[in-house]
Amino acid sequence: MAEVLVLVDHIDGAPKKVSYELLTLARTLGEPSAVVLGKGASGAAERCAAYGAAKVYVCEAEELEGFLVAPKATVLAQLVTDKAPVAVLVPANAEGKEVAARVAIKTGGGLITDAVGVTADLVAEQPIFGGSVVVKSRIGTGVPVIAVRANSTAPSEAPAAGTVEQVTATFSETDKAAAVTERVVEAKGGRPDLGEASIVVSGGRGVGSPENFSIIEALADSLGAAVGASRAATDAGWYPHQNQVGQTGRTVSPQLYIAAGISGAIQHRAGMQTSKTIVAINKDPEAPIFELADFGLVGDLNTVVPDLTAQITARKG
Amino acid sequence: MNIVVLVKQVPDTWAERKLKDSDKTLDRASVDVVMNEIDEYAVEEALRIKEAQGGEVTILTMGPERAIETIRKALSMGADKAVHLSDDALKGSDAVQTSYALAKVLATLEYDLVIAGSEATDSRMAIMGALLSERLGQPQLTGARKVTASEGSVTIERQTDDGYAVVSASTPAIISVVEKINEPRYPSFKGIMAAKSKPLSTLSAGDAQLDLALVGLAAAPSQVIEFSNKPPRQAGQVVKDEGDGGTKVVEFLASQKFI
Ligand SMILES: Cc1cc2nc3c(=O)[nH]c(=O)nc-3n(C[C@H](O)[C@H](O)[C@H](O)COP(=O)(O)OP(=O)(O)OC[C@H]3O[C@@H](n4cnc5c(N)ncnc54)[C@H](O)[C@@H]3O)c2cc1C
Ligand SMILES: Nc1ncnc2c1ncn2[C@@H]1O[C@H](COP(=O)(O)O)[C@@H](O)[C@H]1O
Numbered sequence: 164m165a166e167v168l169v170l171v172d173h174i175d176g177a178p179k180k181v182s183y184e185l186l187t188l189a190r191t192l193g194e195p196s197a198v199v200l201g202k203g204a205s206g207a208a209e210r211c212a213a214y215g216a217a218k219v220y221v222c223e224a225e226e227l228e229g230f231l232v233a234p235k236a237t238v239l240a241q242l243v244t245d246k247a248p249v250a251v252l253v254p255a256n257a258e259g260k261e262v263a264a265r266v267a268i269k270t271g272g273g274l275i276t277d278a279v280g281v282t283a284d285l286v287a288e289q290p291i292f293g294g295s296v297v298v299k300s301r302i303g304t305g306v307p308v309i310a311v312r313a314n315s316t317a318p319s320e321a322p323a324a325g326t327v328e329q330v331t332a333t334f335s336e337t338d339k340a341a342a343v344t345e346r347v348v349e350a351k352g353g354r355p356d357l358g359e360a361s362i363v364v365s366g367g368r369g370v371g372s373p374e375n376f377s378i379i380e381a382l383a384d385s386l387g388a389a390v391g392a393s394r395a396a397t398d399a400g401w402y403p404h405q406n407q408v409g410q411t412g413r414t415v416s417p418q419l420y421i422a423a424g425i426s427g428a429i430q431h432r433a434g435m436q437t438s439k440t441i442v443a444i445n446k447d448p449e450a451p452i453f454e455l456a457d458f459g460l461v462g463d464l465n466t467v468v469p470d471l472t473a474q475i476t477a478r479k480g
Numbered sequence: 481m482n483i484v485v486l487v488k489q490v491p492d493t494w495a496e497r498k499l500k501d502s503d504k505t506l507d508r509a510s511v512d513v514v515m516n517e518i519d520e521y522a523v524e525e526a527l528r529i530k531e532a533q534g535g536e537v538t539i540l541t542m543g544p545e546r547a548i549e550t551i552r553k554a555l556s557m558g559a560d561k562a563v564h565l566s567d568d569a570l571k572g573s574d575a576v577q578t579s580y581a582l583a584k585v586l587a588t589l590e591y592d593l594v595i596a597g598s599e600a601t602d603s604r605m606a607i608m609g610a611l612l613s614e615r616l617g618q619p620q621l622t623g624a625r626k627v628t629a630s631e632g633s634v635t636i637e638r639q640t641d642d643g644y645a646v647v648s649a650s651t652p653a654i655i656s657v658v659e660k661i662n663e664p665r666y667p668s669f670k671g672i673m674a675a676k677s678k679p680l681s682t683l684s685a686g687d688a689q690l691d692l693a694l695v696g697l698a699a700a701p702s703q704v705i706e707f708s709n710k711p712p713r714q715a716g717q718v719v720k721d722e723g724d725g726g727t728k729v730v731e732f733l734a735s736q737k738f739i
Contacts (some may be wrong), residue, residue, distance in 0.1 A: 231620055231638070231647050232610060257623060257642065263611035266504070267576055268614040274576055274702025276605045282492035286705060287646055291604075292497040298504075298707040305701070334582060341649045349643035356641055360739070386738070397660075404625070405659045410493060410601055411518060411659045420739050433601075438714060439734055442729060455713040458732040462721025470726030475739055478730070 165193035170253040176206025181254045181359045183318035186214040201227040212325020222330040231341040236265030238332045257312035263308045272305030290435040293433035313359035357389040362419045365391030370426020385475040388403040409434035423464045427452025481535040483526040486596040488516045489550040504704040517548045517596030520664040527619025535547045536560045555675035556667035567685040579611035592651040609656035619649030622656040
């Protein structure tokens, strides 16, 4: 069966959920091979095998951590040349898309980003303009490189051989042009990544203060959710920009999106309106967010959100 | 320090953006257009570096004739000159092709830094910096929330999903910036007047020595097969909190099996 390369997103060998989704999707296109790059890569082999990777290509070269993006693209492009896969799937996050872009240039292929589905004949489906138009497209030249959004496929296990193959690569001087001298983690640990969380709880200007974001965080934690914010909240410095959802922030499409104290401006919608279910809590019955909410509650988030958190915790307890 | 800023003209997000039935490309003619918002931050960052260190800021845009409006805005903010790559043969080019055309033009310009926006609101691909870095063999410093440039070298803070990374390279380098990097200035009246007489060179595909077999819709590596307009989301149930708001939301979440 034709090989499909899947670029695995992982932290020190622990694959992120999106990687399992991509392996699951790859099984419908051919035989998945996981590509795991960087520190701790070999540790991911077993988990990738559980989700259907017949092969696991591993490269732990130091350059993969020490320099930005380019070395990863070099290894992946080398695998595309050597293995002649039918397609390459990468996660549609910032780095995945940049790796994909470089691979497309190196291999003379084409590139589709932000796909939410790929059919067996390699037609990709993408929502554009904030989800108001759905496009089906295909790549006509070279090996298609497709960046797929998190939460597009439900991950399911399907054990496969997971034969590990170590990959060696030679890196050019241009691969080593942008040196990463420091990595700083600012986000609080423990919460799922905003881009791939299946539930996101976001707060906006209505939250009122940085301190009060703790009630949004508490609700998120009761649901095992990630925390998002509107631009009004990140501009005010109440919450980090990394967590901004919208046109100039992250695009999320979780199973459930809860917006509290967010009016629902078009630029905010652009980042969340492909969410499967939307719940809005806002004290203004005229707030535009209610136009797209599956369930809207007109009320004060200061009373509703803590009560909601307490009830969810009680139910789960 | 000479800087080229990549500026794209995009449909206003407020406008109803559509694809044309005829060739499935973005209908750029019938909508209000603006400078891609993040590109204003790219222009601003270039101007700040220039103001501190001297040099020239050149705007580079590939786009239809009316993209001149966007170029003028960048010039009125304070950029020194502009290059406008404009040719019907470029219509429908995808990101890979656009990077080819922009790289060809960049190769004829002298610069220490290229600064782009991190993402355009129409394509939302966020890959132009990586594509150009790959094509030009120059370092990629993308997603910058802070840029420190000095003669011969540049360091950025790259925003990541959980924090930031410090990335350094020698110049010339390709940078893209995120919106939190600065506060773009408004063009002054004086700036708007001055923009009218700043040098602008308009290039055709031939002037830029582009291989016509590599650009335009027919040659695009990615091809749109079909598209459909999605009906807008329907409003669901909206209820009022009467002291039981938490309970009402819990009931909804439970009915949808989230809890
Ligand atoms: C080019 C551009 C790009 C942009 N990109 C983004 C983006 O990426 N993401 C983004 O979010 N925005 C973006 N914006 C900004 C966007 O237009 C809005 O200004 C922003 O989303 C508003 O945030 P908000 O809903 O939190 O604030 P507001 O619009 O001020 O809404 C606050 C809401 O909270 C409600 N509220 C207040 N107090 C309470 C309470 N106690 N209980 C319940 N509800 C309460 C109010 O009724 C109101 O509806 C962008 C704008 C532009 C021009
Ligand atoms: N046609 C174009 N002309 C000039 N700059 C562009 C063009 N397309 C993209 N860019 C630049 O690349 C950035 C990212 O665009 P994108 O990768 O399409 O999301 C934009 O913010 C611009 O700075």
